[in-house]
Amino acid sequence: ILNVEQSPQSLHVQEGDSTNFTCSFPSSNFYALHWYRWETAKSPEALFVMTLNGDEKKKGRISATLNTKEGYSYLYIKGSQPEDSATYLCASNFGNEKLTFGTGTRLTIIP
C-alpha cells in the first residue's frame, strides 16, 4: 500500500509568523508530488507540481521543497496572513495517473 502522510494534522499560527509542514511519501515508484490549497466549500486549488530531487518552487509567500531520495516535501509559508487559513493537501502519483492524497494539514492563522 502506497501511503502519503502529512504532519501536523492541524496548526495554529500567529499572523505574521512563518510556518512549515511536511508531506512524506514512499520514495520508490515516485513520479510527481502535488500540493493543493483547499478552503472550506471551495475547490482544491493547485499550488505546485514537483518532480526533481532538490526541486524548489515558489508562489508569492508560499514555497515548497522536494527530497525524492528520502521521500518528503516541505511547504513553507512566510509571514502568515489570515487568508492563508486553509487545508493544505499533498498528493503523489506512483507510476500512474491517479493521485494518492494525504489527509491534509489544517492551518489556522490567528489575527
Next chain:
Amino acid sequence: NAGVMQNPRHLVRRRGQEARLRCSPMKGHSHVYWYRQLPEEGLKFMVYLQKENIIDESGMPKERFSAEFPKEGPSILRIQQVVRGDSAAYFCASSLTVASTDTQYFGPGTRLTVL
C-alpha cells in the same frame, strides 16, 4: 475560462434511490477523474475516464457505482440504490494530458447525503 463545474453541489437521497453527479471538465480537457471524501477521511481515487472510455476504475466499488464520459456532455457518476455509507463529498478533476506532472484541476464537489 471556466473551471471544473460540478452539479448539483448538494444532493439528498433516500436509501434505495439513485444519485447522478455531473462534472464538466475545463475547456479543452479530455481527462476526467473522480475522487471521494468520506467523513473524516482524505480524498480517495475512484475512476479515471477519457472521452467515451473508462481507463482505470480500480478505486470504484464493484457494485452500484458506474461512471461515463460521453462524447458530448458532462461526465456522470451514477450510484444506484444508495445506502447511508455512500454519504460523502464527491470531487471531479480534469487535466489536459495524462502525464503525472500535469495538474489535475478540481471542481467544488457534490455533497451527497443519504437519509
